[in-house]
Every structure is written in structure tokens, then in C-alpha cells.
Amino acid sequence: MSLTLHGYFRSSAAYRVRIALNLKGLSYEQASVHLRKGEQRKPAFLALNPQGMVPALIDGEAVLTQSPAILEYLDEVYPDTPPLLPADPLGRARVRALAAVVACDIHPLNNLRVLKYLTGPMGQSQETMAGWYNHWIAEGFGALETMLSGDAATGRFCHGDAPTLADVCLAPQVFNSFRHALDLTPYPTIQRLWEGYQDHPAFAAAHPAKQPDAE
Amino acid sequence: MSLTLHGYFRSSAAYRVRIALNLKGLSYEQASVHLRKGEQRKPAFLALNPQGMVPALIDGEAVLTQSPAILEYLDEVYPDTPPLLPADPLGRARVRALAAVVACDIHPLNNLRVLKYLTGPMGQSQETMAGWYNHWIAEGFGALETMLSGDAATGRFCHGDAPTLADVCLAPQVFNSFRHALDLTPYPTIQRLWEGYQDHPAFAAAHPAKQPDAE
Structure with a gap:
């Protein structure tokens, strides 16, 4: 293959x-x-x-x-x-829900085509765009922090001690949040998870800075 | 249960x-x-x-x-x-991709909290908001129309002749598109699918107008 x-x-x-x-x-x-x-x-x-x-x-x-x-x-x-999903249906649903908070409710609002539409056709300033950007990450991270910190299923990773789809989606979103210097202090669990990702070879090798087309 | x-x-x-x-x-x-x-x-x-x-x-x-x-x-x-997904992995991936075009790339940009942010903190007019709304639906429907019309796997429904997760996501998005009177003429396959949904009891019973809290 x-x-x-x-x-x-x-x-x-x-x-x-x-x-x-x-x-x-x-x-x-x-x-x-x-x-x-x-x-x-x-x-x-x-x-x-x-x-x-x-x-x-x-x-x-x-x-x-x-x-x-x-x-x-x-x-x-x-x-x-x-596996990227746990075996039990409720665990799978939890992992997919955490992933969807990122993939459906944070990232779609902040990708390049949206930012270009804001600063282009809508004529918004860079400052307004940056405010928009950080607003939606903060909304999502606030919910994620509660969902993660309030659930005993959270471990070294979002769900237990092995990476799942939730971590696969969260890591790029945390990286993304550095773009307009979002303060991560209100999200200690997310910060702890991000630090763990740095130590994991699969996450480290996927980092944007390590890619052949990195600028 | x-x-x-x-x-x-x-x-x-x-x-x-x-x-x-x-x-x-x-x-x-x-x-x-x-x-x-x-x-x-x-x-x-x-x-x-x-x-x-x-x-x-x-x-x-x-x-x-x-x-x-x-x-x-x-x-x-x-x-x-x-089942809401076909049995073969490539079919499942196609259905999930069609669903994600709606769930990740159209709907998140147009939900109530986003529209409120545009007209509230960002001070945009109703007209600009409606333009935004229809812009993202048109972007997504244009891609969906190509993906659906260009693939022999499309049948009476998005994937074959039985409803899948793709239809489950598409139907509400088409309903949603009526809000600011988006012209569906450029999307004949999507229009045909929408008409089919009207004739299906599971879709018809789920229509917003049929719900106990409908206004």
C-alpha cells in the first residue's frame, strides 16, 4: 500500500x-x-x-x-x-465529542479562508480579526477545559493514558492558538496535555515546524 | 431504555x-x-x-x-x-466526508452564536450578516454538488438509495439555506435530494415546523 x-x-x-x-x-x-x-x-x-x-x-x-x-x-x-478510539461506545462518544468541539466549533471559524473573508470582502482590521480568532478558541477551550477537568476519564491524554482522536484534534488547535498569543492560563488541563504532546514522538514529528514545506 | x-x-x-x-x-x-x-x-x-x-x-x-x-x-x-453508514470503508469515508462538509465547513459558520457575534460585538449590518450566511452555504453547496453529481455512488440519497449520515446532515442545512433565500438553482442534485427528503417519513417528522416547540 x-x-x-x-x-x-x-x-x-x-x-x-x-x-x-x-x-x-x-x-x-x-x-x-x-x-x-x-x-x-x-x-x-x-x-x-x-x-x-x-x-x-x-x-x-x-x-x-x-x-x-x-x-x-x-x-x-x-x-x-x-486504536484512536476506545472500545466502549460511551468512551467512543466522549472522544468524538471532544474532537468535534475542536473540529466543528473552533477550527472552522479560524481557518485561512474565513480570515481572508473577514479582512477582504468584510473589510475588517487585523485587530478585529485577531479578536475574532481568539474569541472562538477561548469559547471552545473554556468548554473543553470543563469537559476534561470534570471527568475522571481524562488521564495523561484526553481519554485515559493513550492518545485518541480527541488529542489528534486538540494538539493542532493548541498550536494554532499561539498565532495571536492566546493566554492559556485559564486552561490548565489543556496546557498539561499540550506539554505531554511535546514528549510524544508521533505528535512531535507531526509539528508544523518539522514538515518539508515549513517556512 | x-x-x-x-x-x-x-x-x-x-x-x-x-x-x-x-x-x-x-x-x-x-x-x-x-x-x-x-x-x-x-x-x-x-x-x-x-x-x-x-x-x-x-x-x-x-x-x-x-x-x-x-x-x-x-x-x-x-x-x-x-445503518446510517455503508459497510465498506471507502463508502463510509465518502459518507463521512460529505457529512463533514456540512458539519465542519458550512454549519459552524452560520449558527446563532456566530451571527450574534457578527451583528453584536462586530457591529455588522443584517445585510452583511446575510451575505456572510449565504456565502458559506454557497461555498459548501458548490463543492457538495460536484462531489455528488460527479460520483456514480450517489443515488436516490447521497450514497446509494438509502439515507446515510450524509443525508442526515444535508437535510437540515438545505432547510437552513432558506433563511436568507439562497438560490438553489446552481445545485440541482442537492435540490433533488431535498425533494426526496420531503417524501421520507423520518425526515418529514423531524422538520422544525413539526416540533412541539415550533414557533
């Missing part, structure tokens, strides 16, 4: 998939799609993903898009690798 | 869960959380869901949040009901 990840070093969604591939010990090629230069809207990439967004994962003949779908696919198709 | 859905008639995310429960033939109670009156931020509801968002599904002793997690949970825990 051959895996190729079309991504971008700073894309949170591509970063998630890199972590998952690393956690599962799957080797993969990387193809960089330069989002700031608009390569995601070129015909060659749109043929892979009509949405014009990264990541797209090529697995043999198949093209997979949307990181939440890719993460579930990897967990289903490579079951002999470390 | 006893199921109670805490939702709101016009919430897209609650609408998704209603459709899924109906497709699976599961009976449930409804508890209305009046979003416009801010009931989602009252202590009683925050105790159920620290995020202060609907839906929350109570299944016996368990509280489940985040509609994508709830939908997967229902499919895992009630396997003797019609």
Missing part, C-alpha cells in the same frame, strides 16, 4: 492526519499544497478534492478528503495499529 | 439527531432549550453540556453531546436498526 498526504505544514486539518498516521506507524509521502499561494484552487488539486481544501489522503487508488472522515477511515482500515 | 433529546426546533444539529432517531425507529422524548431566550447558558443546561449548545441526548444514565458523536453512537449502539 502507498499513502500520500496532500497537505500544508500549517494546516490544522493536515496536522491532525499527520499525527494519526504517525500514531499508527504508517509511512507516507507528503505533497505540499501551498495555501497562501492558492494552490488548493488549481485544477490539479480540485480534481482530487472539489472542495479545494487540504488534506487529501491518497491510499492506493482511493482519494479521501475531510480530516474527520480520514481519521475514522485510518482507524477502521488499519486495525492492527494502535 | 429511555431517550431524551434536549434540542430546539430550529437548531440544525438537533434536527440531524431527530432524523437519525426517526430513521432508526427509536422513540424519544423532547426537551426544548430555547436558544433565543438563552436557556442553553443556564446552569441546569450547562450541567448537562458545559459547551452550552444543543443537542444533548440522554440515553439512560448517559449524557451525549455533539451531534457528529451522537450520530455515530446511535449507529454503534443500535445496530439492529437501519
Whole structure:
């Protein structure tokens, strides 16, 4: 089998998939799609993903898009690798809910196309944009902090002592929050988890600064 | 077993869960959380869901949040009901990707808290807000139309001839698009699917106008 990840070093969604591939010990090629230069809207990439967004994962003949779908696919198709979801249905639901707080309620509001729309067609200042950016991260992190700190299921990672889809989504979002210098002090559990990610080889190797297209 | 859905008639995310429960033939109670009156931020509801968002599904002793997690949970825990995902991994990935276009890239930009932030703290006009609203639906529907019309796997529903998670997410988003009168003419496949949903009892019964808290 051959895996190729079309991504971008700073894309949170591509970063998630890199972590998952690393956690599962799957080797993969990387193809960089330069989002700031608009390569995601070129015909060659749109043929892979009509949405014009990264990541797209090529697995043999198949093209997979949307990181939440890719993460579930990897967990289903490579079951002999470390699982990204716990075995029990309520645990799976908890992990998926934590992941969705990031993937549905924080990240979509802060990705590049949205920020460009705010500062472009809507004519907002950089300062207003930065306020928007940090507002939605703080909303989400506040809820996540309560969900994590108030539940005995939280361990060294979001759910127990092994990484799950929740960590796969949270790590890129914490990295992302540094962009406009969000203060993480109100979120001690999230900070502790982030520090743990630094010590884990699968997370460390997926860090944007370590990617071939890092600037 | 006893199921109670805490939702709101016009919430897209609650609408998704209603459709899924109906497709699976599961009976449930409804508890209305009046979003416009801010009931989602009252202590009683925050105790159920620290995020202060609907839906929350109570299944016996368990509280489940985040509609994508709830939908997967229902499919895992009630396997003797019609499945919401196909059996093959690539089909499952396609359905989840279509669902994620709605759940991650359209709906999060247009929910009530975001619109309130635009017209409140950011001081944008109703007209600018409506433009924003329709812009993100059009972006997502344009991609979905290509993904659906260009793939032989699309049938009477998004994936084959039975409803899946993709339809569960798409139907509420189409309903949502009527709010600021988005023109659906450029999206004939989405229009055809929407018409099919009207004829399906599980979708019809989940329609916002049919809910006990409808205004």
C-alpha cells in the first residue's frame, strides 16, 4: 500500500492526519499544497478534492478528503495499529465529542479562508480579526477545559493514558492558538496535555515546524 | 431504555439527531432549550453540556453531546436498526466526508452564536450578516454538488438509495439555506435530494415546523 498526504505544514486539518498516521506507524509521502499561494484552487488539486481544501489522503487508488472522515477511515482500515478510539461506545462518544468541539466549533471559524473573508470582502482590521480568532478558541477551550477537568476519564491524554482522536484534534488547535498569543492560563488541563504532546514522538514529528514545506 | 433529546426546533444539529432517531425507529422524548431566550447558558443546561449548545441526548444514565458523536453512537449502539453508514470503508469515508462538509465547513459558520457575534460585538449590518450566511452555504453547496453529481455512488440519497449520515446532515442545512433565500438553482442534485427528503417519513417528522416547540 502507498499513502500520500496532500497537505500544508500549517494546516490544522493536515496536522491532525499527520499525527494519526504517525500514531499508527504508517509511512507516507507528503505533497505540499501551498495555501497562501492558492494552490488548493488549481485544477490539479480540485480534481482530487472539489472542495479545494487540504488534506487529501491518497491510499492506493482511493482519494479521501475531510480530516474527520480520514481519521475514522485510518482507524477502521488499519486495525492492527494502535486504536484512536476506545472500545466502549460511551468512551467512543466522549472522544468524538471532544474532537468535534475542536473540529466543528473552533477550527472552522479560524481557518485561512474565513480570515481572508473577514479582512477582504468584510473589510475588517487585523485587530478585529485577531479578536475574532481568539474569541472562538477561548469559547471552545473554556468548554473543553470543563469537559476534561470534570471527568475522571481524562488521564495523561484526553481519554485515559493513550492518545485518541480527541488529542489528534486538540494538539493542532493548541498550536494554532499561539498565532495571536492566546493566554492559556485559564486552561490548565489543556496546557498539561499540550506539554505531554511535546514528549510524544508521533505528535512531535507531526509539528508544523518539522514538515518539508515549513517556512 | 429511555431517550431524551434536549434540542430546539430550529437548531440544525438537533434536527440531524431527530432524523437519525426517526430513521432508526427509536422513540424519544423532547426537551426544548430555547436558544433565543438563552436557556442553553443556564446552569441546569450547562450541567448537562458545559459547551452550552444543543443537542444533548440522554440515553439512560448517559449524557451525549455533539451531534457528529451522537450520530455515530446511535449507529454503534443500535445496530439492529437501519445503518446510517455503508459497510465498506471507502463508502463510509465518502459518507463521512460529505457529512463533514456540512458539519465542519458550512454549519459552524452560520449558527446563532456566530451571527450574534457578527451583528453584536462586530457591529455588522443584517445585510452583511446575510451575505456572510449565504456565502458559506454557497461555498459548501458548490463543492457538495460536484462531489455528488460527479460520483456514480450517489443515488436516490447521497450514497446509494438509502439515507446515510450524509443525508442526515444535508437535510437540515438545505432547510437552513432558506433563511436568507439562497438560490438553489446552481445545485440541482442537492435540490433533488431535498425533494426526496420531503417524501421520507423520518425526515418529514423531524422538520422544525413539526416540533412541539415550533414557533
